[in-house]
Amino acid sequence: MAQKPSLPKGTRDFGPAQMLKRDYILNTIRSVFKKYGFMPLETPAIENLSVLTGKYGDEGDQLLFRILNTGDFLKKTSAGDYEEGAKALSPKIAEKGLKYDLTVPFARYVVMNRGEITFPFKRYQIQPVWRADRPQKGRYREFYQCDADVVGTGSLICEAELMAIVNEVYTQLNFNDYKVSISSRKVLEGLAALCEVSDKFTAFCVILDKLDKIGEERVAEELSTIGVSSQNLEKLKELLNTTGSNQEKLGTFREAFVNSEVGLAGLDELSETFEHLKGLKVTTDQIIFDPTLARGLSYYTGIIYEVKPTSISMGTITAGGRYDNLTGVFGMEGVSGVGISFGIDRIYDSLEELNLFPETNSDITQILITNFDKESEAHALGILAKLRSKNIKAEIFPEAAKLKKQLNYANNKGIAHVLMVGSREIESGEYVLKNMETGDQQTATIDALANLLS
Amino acid sequence: MAQKPSLPKGTRDFGPAQMLKRDYILNTIRSVFKKYGFMPLETPAIENLSVLTGKYGDEGDQLLFRILNTGDFLKKTSAGDYEEGAKALSPKIAEKGLKYDLTVPFARYVVMNRGEITFPFKRYQIQPVWRADRPQKGRYREFYQCDADVVGTGSLICEAELMAIVNEVYTQLNFNDYKVSISSRKVLEGLAALCEVSDKFTAFCVILDKLDKIGEERVAEELSTIGVSSQNLEKLKELLNTTGSNQEKLGTFREAFVNSEVGLAGLDELSETFEHLKGLKVTTDQIIFDPTLARGLSYYTGIIYEVKPTSISMGTITAGGRYDNLTGVFGMEGVSGVGISFGIDRIYDSLEELNLFPETNSDITQILITNFDKESEAHALGILAKLRSKNIKAEIFPEAAKLKKQLNYANNKGIAHVLMVGSREIESGEYVLKNMETGDQQTATIDALANLLS
Numbered sequence: 011m012a013q014k015p016s017l018p019k020g021t022r023d024f025g026p027a028q029m030l031k032r033d034y035i036l037n038t039i040r041s042v043f044k045k046y047g048f049m050p051l052e053t054p055a056i057e058n059l060s061v062l063t064g065k066y067g068d069e070g071d072q073l074l075f076r077i078l079n080t081g082d083f084l085k086k087t088s089a090g091d092y093e094e095g096a097k098a099l100s101p102k103i104a105e106k107g108l109k110y111d112l113t114v115p116f117a118r119y120v121v122m123n124r125g126e127i128t129f130p131f132k133r134y135q136i137q138p139v140w141r142a143d144r145p146q147k148g149r150y151r152e153f154y155q156c157d158a159d160v161v162g163t164g165s166l167i168c169e170a171e172l173m174a175i176v177n178e179v180y181t182q183l184n185f186n187d188y189k190v191s192i193s194s195r196k197v198l199e200g201l202a203a204l205c206e207v208s209d210k211f212t213a214f215c216v217i218l219d220k221l222d223k224i225g226e227e228r229v230a231e232e233l234s235t236i237g238v239s240s241q242n243l244e245k246l247k248e249l250l251n252t253t254g255s256n257q258e259k260l261g262t263f264r265e266a267f268v269n270s271e272v273g274l275a276g277l278d279e280l281s282e283t284f285e286h287l288k289g290l291k292v293t294t295d296q297i298i299f300d301p302t303l304a305r306g307l308s309y310y311t312g313i314i315y316e317v318k319p320t321s322i323s324m325g326t327i328t329a330g331g332r333y334d335n336l337t338g339v340f341g342m343e344g345v346s347g348v349g350i351s352f353g354i355d356r357i358y359d360s361l362e363e364l365n366l367f368p369e370t371n372s373d374i375t376q377i378l379i380t381n382f383d384k385e386s387e388a389h390a391l392g393i394l395a396k397l398r399s400k401n402i403k404a405e406i407f408p409e410a411a412k413l414k415k416q417l418n419y420a421n422n423k424g425i426a427h428v429l430m431v432g433s434r435e436i437e438s439g440e441y442v443l444k445n446m447e448t449g450d451q452q453t454a455t456i457d458a459l460a461n462l463l464s
Numbered sequence: 465m466a467q468k469p470s471l472p473k474g475t476r477d478f479g480p481a482q483m484l485k486r487d488y489i490l491n492t493i494r495s496v497f498k499k500y501g502f503m504p505l506e507t508p509a510i511e512n513l514s515v516l517t518g519k520y521g522d523e524g525d526q527l528l529f530r531i532l533n534t535g536d537f538l539k540k541t542s543a544g545d546y547e548e549g550a551k552a553l554s555p556k557i558a559e560k561g562l563k564y565d566l567t568v569p570f571a572r573y574v575v576m577n578r579g580e581i582t583f584p585f586k587r588y589q590i591q592p593v594w595r596a597d598r599p600q601k602g603r604y605r606e607f608y609q610c611d612a613d614v615v616g617t618g619s620l621i622c623e624a625e626l627m628a629i630v631n632e633v634y635t636q637l638n639f640n641d642y643k644v645s646i647s648s649r650k651v652l653e654g655l656a657a658l659c660e661v662s663d664k665f666t667a668f669c670v671i672l673d674k675l676d677k678i679g680e681e682r683v684a685e686e687l688s689t690i691g692v693s694s695q696n697l698e699k700l701k702e703l704l705n706t707t708g709s710n711q712e713k714l715g716t717f718r719e720a721f722v723n724s725e726v727g728l729a730g731l732d733e734l735s736e737t738f739e740h741l742k743g744l745k746v747t748t749d750q751i752i753f754d755p756t757l758a759r760g761l762s763y764y765t766g767i768i769y770e771v772k773p774t775s776i777s778m779g780t781i782t783a784g785g786r787y788d789n790l791t792g793v794f795g796m797e798g799v800s801g802v803g804i805s806f807g808i809d810r811i812y813d814s815l816e817e818l819n820l821f822p823e824t825n826s827d828i829t830q831i832l833i834t835n836f837d838k839e840s841e842a843h844a845l846g847i848l849a850k851l852r853s854k855n856i857k858a859e860i861f862p863e864a865a866k867l868k869k870q871l872n873y874a875n876n877k878g879i880a881h882v883l884m885v886g887s888r889e890i891e892s893g894e895y896v897l898k899n900m901e902t903g904d905q906q907t908a909t910i911d912a913l914a915n916l917l918s
Contacts, residue, residue, distance in 0.1 A: 015576060023506070025573070025577065046857075049828075050483035051477070051483060061469050092546040096539075103532070128873055132859070152509060152510055165863040167860065341468065391740060391743030392743055395746075398632075408619035409584075
C-alpha cells in the first residue's frame, strides 16, 4: 500500500532552517517597501488563461501550467479535437492556469479596480509564480517573485526611490559588494540612430548586450553584418569607451546624441534621476551609467537598471525599469509605471556564499525547559507560562527524557539556553541555566532569568 | 484586441486594505506560534497526484485541481483512452495537482526528511490550498490554511499548549467572545459502547453530532433506528444532560464508563490536559468538555477541539485534534501528532463584524510630503531622507499637484500626517504639519517632527 513520496521536478520544500533565512530576507525587503510607502497586494495563483496567454510571447505561452477543467472536462470536445492533437485540445479542456509572473495579474487587478484605486498606486507583491521551464541549477518551476511598482505617474522621483530602496535593502542585509547598472531604452535608441540602424533596433540591442561576453571586436563584426558602417562603428566604439563619472559620461553622450531627440531625452531622464538620488542623499558610488545595458526591451520603455554582486559570480539579483503601457492589453491606456524585482533565490545564495546571514535569529526559541519527571512537570509549566508572559520565546520538552536527548533537541533547533528543572531546583528556587553555545552554566532565579532573556 | 479581464470563480484578490487586516491576523498568529517554539515550513503548491489522491476520500479526489502535463500531453494516450472518457483519460494527461490541504504535504515532508528532523517536530505552515468546490458565501476555491502541529510525541502537554495558543492568539486580537469545545474520540467510543452500538460507531457519531441542530428527541429517534435500546437511550440522555464544572462532568462520565476501557482512557486524557492547562496558568472558563463534539473522526484518534464565537453566528474559527498515524500512508508508522488550524477567512469576518480591527495600522505610511513645484522638490527629498533615516515610514507625492489632490491621496491611503513643503517653509525652516484625522495644523522643525513621529 505504502508508496515512497516524491516532489515534482523543479519544486522545493523550505524546511525551518531555510525558512528562517528566507524570512530574514523577505522581512527586510518588506519592511523597506513599507517604509517607502508601498502597500501589499496578493492575487490568486489561479488565473483565467484568457488573462495569461498572449502576454509573454509564444515561448511564455508554452511555459504556462494549465489546469484541467473540473468535472467531465471532455464534455465540450469531440473525437476530432482529440485527433487534432494536444495544442488544439488544450484550450477546450483547460481554461485556467497558474500565474507566470506578478506583473500581468497586477495589471489585471489595476484594470478591474480602476474605480477604487487612488493613483499614483504604490504596491508590493511577494508571491510564488510557476513556469514549466526545464529545471536546472538555480531555475525552478515554482519560485517566489518579490516586486514593487508605482503606477499612474511618470515622475522620475519613482526611479530614484526604487534605487534608494535597493541601497537600503542591501545595506540592511550587510551586503555591500554589488553594482547597479543604469541606462534607458532611449539611450539604446540614440545609439542605434547614431549607427544608422534604427530600423534594426532589436538586433542592434541583442548584439550590444553581448559586449561583456564576446568582446569589442566580435561585437563590431556582428554589428557590421546588420549594416553598421565602419565609420559609425568607430564613433560607437569611442563613445562606449568613454570614462569618467556618470555626469562626465552623460555629457559626452549628450554631444554625440545632438541629432537624436529620443537619445537626448534618455540622457535628460538619467540626469534627473541622478539629481533626485542626490536629493534623497543616496550615495551613487555603486550606481553606474552603462549604455550597453539592454534588458526587458519588449516591455521597458524608459529607464532600466539591474543589480549584480561584484565579489561573486551570481548574475542579476535585482532589476527593473519603466514601462509605458502596463494595462493597455486589458483596454486601459496611458498607465505608466516603474518597478523593481528582487530575486530572492539568488539573494539567498549570495548571502549564503558570502556568509552574510546573521548568526542568531530572533525567530528561534530562546529557552528550552527540561522535563525529567511527572513531579516537576507542573512546576516547569508554571515557569514556562511566566517566561512567555514576559514575551520570551520558550518551550518545554514535552515528555520526560534523558538530559542528553533534550540537549540534543535544543542544539539541533538552535535554542541558545536550556533551563534545568528538577526536584532540587524546585526546592531551592534557583535553576541551572546552560548556555548552549559556550557550554557555561549559571544558577539564577526565574525573575533574574527573565531579565536576562528579555 | 482588448479583453475585459476577470477572476476565476472562487478566487480573490486581496487589495491593500484587506492585506493590512489579513497581515494583522496572520502576524499575530505567527508571532504566537514562534513564542511557543513552532518553526516555519513551506511546501510547494504543486504536488504529484500520487501523493494527493486517496488521502481525502473519493469526494476529496474529485475536488483536486489537476495540472495538465506540459508539452504534448496526449503523447501517452490513444483514441481509446479518449473514448473511455474524462475519468480514464485524466491520470494519463495530468500527473500533478494543487495541494488540497497542508497536512498531507506535511506528512510527505516528514517522511522524505525523517533522517534530518529532530523529533518532537513543531512546525507551523501558513499557505494557500485549492479545492474545486462549488464556490459560495465564505467558501473559496483558493484559500489560506494556517496550521501548527507537533509530531513525534504522544505527550498531552502538546494539547494543552495548543489550547494556550488559542487563548493567547484571541487575547492578542482582543477577541474574547468565543468558546472552546473539547472532547476525545475515545469519549465517543465510550458512549457508543454504553449504547451497545460500537459496531456502528460512525453512524452513531453522525447522529450525535446533530444534537445542536435537531434536538434531543429526534436524535433519540434516529439512534433507535441504528439499534440503541430505549434503556440505553435513557442512560445516554441522563449522561449528556450532566451539568457542572468540567471536573464534575468528567467524574460523572467516569462512573458511567466503568466498563469501557477506551472511554476511561479518553476521560483520563482530558483530565490530564486540564491539569496541564492549570500548570500553564491558562484560564479554562471558556474551555468546555462537550461529549457530543464529533469532528474529523476519519483521522483524529484522541483529543479533539473546536473554537466558535459566542456573540455572532460564524461557525468554527479554529479546530484540531490528535492523530495517531500521520505518515503511515507513506510507509512511516507510529508518528503520533496533534495539530490546530486557524480559519483565517472566518476570523477576518468575525473581527470585521465585531469591529475589532485596530483603528491604526503600523504598516501604513506615517507622513506624506507635499510636492508643489520643481524648486522645492530637492529640499523635500532631503526631508524625506532624514525622516526615513529615523525609521519613519514616509513618502513624497511624486509630482507637483494641487493640494487637494495630495490631501485626497493621503486620506484614501490612511496616511495620518501631511507635511507642507513650499518656498516659504523652506526659507523659515518651519513646516506646517496637518493631522489628517483631526484637521489640526501645527508648525514644526524637521527634528521636532521626527521626534513626534518616532
